[in-house]
Amino acid sequence: MRQQLAQIAMSLKQLEKQQRRCYELFEDGFIGQVELVEKLESLKQAIAALNENKNQLESKFAELERSAVSLKEVRSALKKLFKSFHTIEAGKRNALLRGFIQSVHVPPNRDVTELHIQGTAALKHLTI
Numbered sequence: 001m002r003q004q005l006a007q008i009a010m011s012l013k014q015l016e017k018q019q020r021r022c023y024e025l026f027e028d029g030f031i032g033q034v035e036l037v038e039k040l041e042s043l044k045q046a047i048a049a050l051n052e053n054k055n056q057l058e059s060k061f062a063e064l065e066r067s068a069v070s071l072k073e074v075r076s077a078l079k080k081l082f083k084s085f086h087t088i089e090a091g092k093r094n095a096l097l098r099g100f101i102q103s104v105h106v107p108p109n110r111d112v113t114e115l116h117i118q119g120t121a122a123l124k125h126l127t128i
Contacts, residue, residue: 001061002057008054
């Protein structure tokens with residue numbers, strides 16, 4: 001989404017340059033007033049469409065930021081969870097982990113920093 005926003009911003013800048021160029025061509029006498037008005041109208045429509053797309057993407061982005069859980073909260077909850085695991089015996093601890101983890105995806109290069117853990121629905125109802 002950020003890349004799309006950047007592309008829209010670049011397109012808007014290009015359209016603004018085209019507008020300025022139309023004015024310059026008109027001032028230099030290369031195009032007439034009717035042609036200038038037509039070109040400017042089409043550019044205004046294109047700019048309006050891009051601004052609408054930009055506003056939609058920005059609202060989606062803002063909505064995602066509001067609904068996302070902060071990394072700090074996740075780390076804090078996991079620390080509390082693992083502290084409580086130390087008080088449980090090993091067999092029950094493993095069974096509890098299996099109940100919370102649906103799958104673990106290890107990348108082909110075996111880099112642990114890119115490891116993805118898919119949780120189960122039980123994690124949503126966990127209160128720590």
